[in-house]
Amino acid sequence: MSGSLRTSAELQRAERHSAHNYRPLPAVLESAQGAWVRDIDGVDHLDLLAGYSALNFGHRHPRLVEVAQRQLGRLTLTSRAFQHSLFADFCAxxxxxxxxxxxxxxxTGAEAVETAIKLVRRWGYEVKGVPPGRAEIITFDGNFHGRTVTIVGFSTDPAARDGFGPYPRGFVSVPYGDIAAVEQAVTPNTVAVLIEPIQGEAGVRVPPPGYLTEVRALCDAQGLLMAADEIQSGLGRTGDTFACDHEGVVPDLYILGKALGGGIVPVSAVVADWPVMSVIGPGQHGSTFGGNPLACAVATEVVRMLETGEFQRRSAELGAHLHSLLAQLPVGAVAGVRGRGLWAGVDLTPGGPPAREVCERLLSRRVLAKDAHEGTLRLAPPLVIERDEITWAIEQLESSLRENR
Incomplete structure (x- = not known):
């Protein structure tokens, strides 16, 4: 069977027996290493998506694979009914x-966001003194925090939200980047502001300079918790450990996921100081797989890799190269570019090919990318990508944008 026919057959087989909640690009991948993946036809592709930042350290990073394989031969799951020997190291x-x-x-990331919602609500009742059942959380237009019913209930994306109600109450959405709107939304029942320091799914939207500092100051002044969803933006993606670091902002809660599992296992976490964390007691929240030995082994090694600063520096330096190349794309095809570090949103000029079509053109040129929505490409290569690989990838993007124009 020829390559294209084999791929087509595999896609059709999957279509027959899987829910149609994704519309993948027409490629079937079977192996990977670093920033490259190979499809079932033996064709290598450069990965510019990195699993929505889950693969910050690339595919099958040797250090992470070694740790995972070693742990697979020892202990993989206990549930939190029992302690295991890696848990304390992971937490520390x-x-x-x-x-x-x-x-x-x-x-998962969505579980971590749900956990943060429970924490800030309970803190609001037990510490701030909000009347029972009245806690409010401020969220932002264009947000993406996951796919649970609670979370999509405060989404402003119709595709994510419509048809899944009724939704839990207690969320007030305001325009992203508008500090006056946040201030106006605060009531005596407001307990927290839930914010993505950079909105990934919305097209890598970076807030105005100083905005996170203003949100932090407002939370301090009003007695609110600041919960930063760093699931996509954190762990080196933006050129620093966290996107909040670029403004020197420390939230009350960090919400982590994706890259914390090294592209090997799902790992997420909420991290806070005891005045917040202590409001949850035994039996009030949990997860059978949360904090399992395999996850702890991988995540602890991820933290060790970040401690050297190597990946943050790579993201900053290679990100500068990426953005310099993106700035040179044809003005007639690109309306604007945003981003930070190895993360970019490329807005296409209205009237040109939709972002999905550009991604399909890139696929034919052996580059994997993803549309954030119809008019925006999202680029988030693994932090292990090389400078010449970035140059080659953007050359393919430029050729794709000029195609049939």
């Missing part, structure tokens, strides 16, 4: 990375 490593007191481990 992650809390130390965030300079916080304590960690509540979960698995």
């Amino acid at each position: 490593a992650v809390s130390g990375l965030c300079n916080k007191d304590a960690v509540l481990p979960m698995n």
Whole structure:
């Protein structure tokens, strides 16, 4: 069977037996290393998506694979009904990375966001004194925090939200980047501001300079918690450990995920100081797989890799190269570029090919990328990518944009 026919057959087989909640690009991948993936036809592609930042350290990073394989031969799951020998090291490593007191481990990003919502609500009732059932959380237009019913209930994306109600109350959405709107939304029942320091799914939207500092100051003045969703933006992606670091802002809660699992296992966590974390007691929240030995082994090694600063520096330096190349793309095809570090949103000029079509053109040129929405490309290569690989990838993007124009 020829390559294209084999790929087509595999896609059709998957279509028959899987829910149609994704529309993947027409490639079937079977192996990978570093920034490159190979499809079932033996064709290598450069990965510019990195699993939405889950693969910050690339595919099958040797240090992470070694740690995972070693742990697979020892102990993989206990549930939190019992302690295991890696748990204390994991908690110390992650809390130390965030300079916080304590960690509540979960698995997926959405679980971590749900955990943060529970924490700030309970803090609001027990510490701030909000009347029971009245806690409010300020969120932002264009947000993406996950796919649970609670989370999509405060999404402003119709595709994510419509048809899944009724939704839990207690969320007030305001325009992203508008500090006056945040201030106006505060009521005596407001307990927290839940913010992405950079909005990834919205097209890598970077807030105005000083905005995170203003949000932090407002939370301090009003007695609110600041919860930063760093699931996509954190752990080296933007050229610093956290996107909040670029403004010297320390949130009350860090929400982590994706890259914390090294592209090997799902690992997420909420990290906070004890005045917040202590409001949750035994039996009030948990997860069978949260903080399991395999996850702790991988995540602890991820923290060790970040402690050297190597990946943050690579993201900053290679990100500068990436953005310099993106700035040179044809003006007639590109309306604007945003981003920070090895993360960019490329807005296409209205009237040109949609972002999905550009991604398909890139696929034919052996580059994997993803559309954030119809008019925006999202680029987030692994932090292990090389400078010449970035140059080659943007050359392919430029050729794709000029194609049939």
